[in-house]
Amino acid sequence: MIAVTPNRRRSFTVTCFAIIALVASCVIAEEVSTLPPLWQRTPQPMDIKLRESFFKHHALTLKNYAPLISTARKSTLRVKQDEKQVALATAFTDSGFVATKFSELDETKPIQCETWDGKSFTAKLTDVSKDWDLALLKLETELTPIAVTDAVNPQLGTFLASVDTADKPFSIGTVSVLPRALLRGFLGIQMTEKDGVAGVIVEFVMRNSAAQEAGVKRSDVVTSVNGVSITGLDQLRNLIGSHRPGDAIKINVTRDENELEMEAVLQERPNPLPEANRAMGIPTSKKRTGFPRVLQHDLFVYPHQCGGPIVDLDGRVVGINIARYDRVTSYAIPIDEIPKLLDEDQNGHVRFARPLRLVKADLSAAEAAVKKSREELEANLKRLQELQSENERAQSREAD
Numbered sequence: 001m002i003a004v005t006p007n008r009r010r011s012f013t014v015t016c017f018a019i020i021a022l023v024a025s026c027v028i029a030e031e032v033s034t035l036p037p038l039w040q041r042t043p044q045p046m047d048i049k050l051r052e053s054f055f056k057h058h059a060l061t062l063k064n065y066a067p068l069i070s071t072a073r074k075s076t077l078r079v080k081q082d083e084k085q086v087a088l089a090t091a092f093t094d095s096g097f098v099a100t101k102f103s104e105l106d107e108t109k110p111i112q113c114e115t116w117d118g119k120s121f122t123a124k125l126t127d128v129s130k131d132w133d134l135a136l137l138k139l140e141t142e143l144t145p146i147a148v149t150d151a152v153n154p155q156l157g158t159f160l161a162s163v164d165t166a167d168k169p170f171s172i173g174t175v176s177v178l179p180r181a182l183l184r185g186f187l188g189i190q191m192t193e194k195d196g197v198a199g200v201i202v203e204f205v206m207r208n209s210a211a212q213e214a215g216v217k218r219s220d221v222v223t224s225v226n227g228v229s230i231t232g233l234d235q236l237r238n239l240i241g242s243h244r245p246g247d248a249i250k251i252n253v254t255r256d257e258n259e260l261e262m263e264a265v266l267q268e269r270p271n272p273l274p275e276a277n278r279a280m281g282i283p284t285s286k287k288r289t290g291f292p293r294v295l296q297h298d299l300f301v302y303p304h305q306c307g308g309p310i311v312d313l314d315g316r317v318v319g320i321n322i323a324r325y326d327r328v329t330s331y332a333i334p335i336d337e338i339p340k341l342l343d344e345d346q347n348g349h350v351r352f353a354r355p356l357r358l359v360k361a362d363l364s365a366a367e368a369a370v371k372k373s374r375e376e377l378e379a380n381l382k383r384l385q386e387l388q389s390e391n392e393r394a395q396s397r398e399a400d
Helices: 006-033 044-052 059-065 211-212 232-240 277-278 335-340 356-397
Strands: 076-081 084-091 096-099 111-114 120-129 134-139 159-162 171-178 190-191 198-205 223-224 246-254 256-265 292-297 308-313 316-324 331-333 343-344 351-353
Touching: 059 076, 059 159, 076 096, 096 316, 111 134, 120 335, 120 351, 190 232, 198 211, 211 256, 246 277, 246 335
Parallel strands: none
Antiparallel strands: 076 084, 076 111, 084 096, 096 134, 111 120, 120 134, 159 171, 159 308, 171 292, 190 198, 198 223, 223 246, 246 256, 292 331, 308 316, 316 331, 343 351
């Protein structure tokens, strides 16, 4: 007789249960296999509606958003060249000024704008904002401008809809990232701190960076930027980041006990992802970065659909689509930036408002030019008076 140990008994019991479970599952599977899918067991009309609503961009889904865009679509226009849509435009004034995506236009070709009710107008390019990649077009007609008075920046996760001239949105999605400055100035150094050292020590200088072009070297100690004394890493990062690519800054460093001053022209931070990986085969905008400030969302927007408004679930315009960045990212100009985009002078001329930093720079240059001219004028007046006096003395001598 063979003795059955406790371990053998447990193993036999487990095996029996496994066989029973396998047989039961086969029987159940055979029975279930004769049934239609669950969605087909409901009444057919309900089935169709439920399944179609699963598709994010299905016509029935988008149709539910139609009431939300009824106002914004009347402020939206299709921009066409050679009978082909190249962008969308948003009406900014009731006097016929609209803004559209500049880099999608061919300046050598005529521009037509088509309104929501099918009317077509010839548009004249009057101004360009390189910072925002916007073109200001003038139409000889009255338009309904977008409402910005009651609009607020949406919260993270807010549902949005992209508007064109149709009676339903062409894309829906959510806010991915709250409004932020898209680009910060980039110097191109790695830094460290050390007790007893007044400033920040440069550990590494990137090749072809703003720092290298300015002459910054490894082991330099950055002591000040634009006259502001540097006390730590975070302070220097924030100070550099407060400037935009293209801005020139003064850097003071200590090198071998010598004080040096350099000028660096900040660059854009290089993107570590190759273009192909970022785009994943999706068409992207010709200009999709470098904007002063953007609202990031995940709505699918083709390059030729940039320039139109996006609305929230209350139908309020919360931004203007400005770029398709990659497979899952699109950018919009935040609504609180819209009122700052245009400037109307004392003569009623409308153009894009220039950034304050540029206006201040031009104002300082103009003031310096006036000061120089005034000094030259005063010197010339003084010289004139001297010559007039000398002339009088000469005439007096001749008379004698």
